Amino acid sequence: MENTAAKLCGVSYIYSEKTPFEKVAVDGVDVTLEEGMVTGLIGHTGSGKSTVAQMLNGLLRPTSGEVYVLGRNIWENPKDIRRVRFEAGLVFQYPEYQLFEETVARDIAFGPRNMGLPEEEISSRVAEAMAFVGLDASLSEKSPFDLSGGQKRRVALAGVMAMQPKILILDEPAAGLDPRGRDEILSGVVRYKERTGATVVMISHSMEDMARYCDRILVMNDGKPYLYGTPEVVFSEAERLEKVGLSVPQITRLMAELRRRGYPVSASVYTVEAALAEIRKLTGGDRA
C-alpha cells in the first residue's frame, strides 16, 4: 500500500441518472496509481478518461465504488473534500479559459490563497511555480489576457502547481498547442515531477507523448479499463489498440515496417531517440 498514490476500487459513474439522458461514463474501474510514476490515460472520446480524472480529485462523486487518495477514502467525510483537491491537483482541458485575475501572479496565487497559506509562502510558491513552467518572472505583473495562448496555458498550469499537489492530474495538457508550446508545457510537468517527486496522471491522445513521458499507461474503452502496463507492454499490443481506434506511436510503426523489410531492429521502440540508437547500431554508429 505504501507505494500507492491513489486507488479506484470498483468505481462507476453515471451522468444524469434516471433521466432520458442517462449515460454510463465509467463502469467498474479498478486502478492503482503508483507513487512517483507518470501514468498516461488514453482512450477514445467518451471512454471515461476525463470522468476518472474528476473523480480522482473529488469533483465528481462516484455513483458506486471507492476512491482512495494518499491512502484515505476521500468520500468518508464529504465536508473535507476540499483538502483532497489540494492533494490531487487537476488541470482541466484548455485551462487558459479559467484565468480571471488582473495579474499573472495573482491568478497563480488563487489556489494557494484558498489553502489559507501565509502571504510569504504564497509569493514564494508563485515564483516557484512560474519557474516550473518556464515563465519569466517579468511576466508576473502582466495581465494574463495579454499573453499568448501557450503562455496562458502555462499560467493556468502554474496555478495548480502552486498548490504543490502530491498528485498532479492533467487533462490533455498539450491539446491545441503548436509543437513548441507542447514541449514547453510537458517539460514543465516533468520539472515539477522531478522537483517534488509527485505522481502524475496525464490524459492525452498523442501516443508519442505517452511513449515519451509515461511510466505506465492505462487504456480505457467504453468506460472500462482495457489495457494497463508499461509503455512496452501496452504498445506491444498494436492489434488490440487498433481494435478500439487507437494506435502505437508512429516511430513504432516505422520500426515494425523496417523489421518487415528485413532489417534487424528491435520491435519495442517507442521514442525517436530509441529509434535513432537502433538505426545507428545498424549503420555502424558513425553517421546520423
Next chain:
Amino acid sequence: MIRDITLGQFFPGHSLLHRADPRIKIILSILYIVLVFLADSVSGYLFLVLFTALLIAISGIPVSTLVKSLKPLLFIVLFTSVINVFWNREGELLVSFWKIAIYTGGVFTAVFMTVRIMMLLLGTGVILTYTTSPIALTDAMERLLSPLKVLHIPVHDFAMMMTIALRFIPTLLEETDKIMNAQKARGADFSTGSLGQRAKALIPVLIPLFISAFRRADELAVAMESRCYRGGKGRTRMTSLHLHALDFVLLFGLALAGAGIVLCNRFVPIYAI
C-alpha cells in the same frame, strides 16, 4: 450541479403533444390559460385538474419531473396562501384566537389560488415547454408573429436572436459548470460562507464566463457572415410546418374542456367565488 437547472425544459418524447404543430401548441397554451381563469367553482376546478391530469398522461412526462418543476413555486404559493388565509374576511368564521381570525372565504381562495398557479404551470408546461424543443418554439413564434412584418417590426431578427440565445443557454451552462469545477479544483468554495463571501466567490467564475461569451459571439457572427447571412429577407426553410388532423383534434379537445368548465361552473356551483 448547475446543469440540473431547467431553463429549456424540453423533455424528448414521441407523445401526441410532442408531435403536434408548435404553432398550434402556442395557441393551445394561451387558450389553456383562459381556461384556467374560467374555472371559478369547486366543480370547475375539479374538471380543470382532471383535464390537466389527462394532458400530463398524454404527454408522457414523468410526474416526478413535473413535481420537481413546482418546487421553486413553493414560496409564492405559501406566501399567497398565508395572506389569503389570514386577511380574507369573507364567508363564515372558522377559527379565531387572539387577533387572528380565519374565514371560509380565505381558505377557499387560498386553495383556489394554489390550484390555479399549479395548473397554470403544469398545463402550459406539458402543452408547450416540456414537449416542444426551444428551436421549434421560436420558429413557431416567428410564424405566428409574421403578420407584424407589415408594421416593419423585424420579426425574423427577433426570432433569430431568441434562437441564438436559447441555443447558447446549454452551452453557457456547460461552460459555467466547467469553469466552476476548474476553480473548485483550485480550492474555490461556492457553498459555504456568508452571502457576501459567496457572491465574491463567483467572480472567478463570472469573468472567464463573460470573456468566453464574448468570444463565442464574435466567432458566431463571423461564421454567420461567412455563410452570407443577411437577415430574414428571401430566406427559406429546411422544414416547413404543416397542420395535421391531430392539431385540429387537440384544438377541439381544448374547446370541449372549456365548455365543460363553463357547464360545471353554471350547473354545479358548489362554491363559486
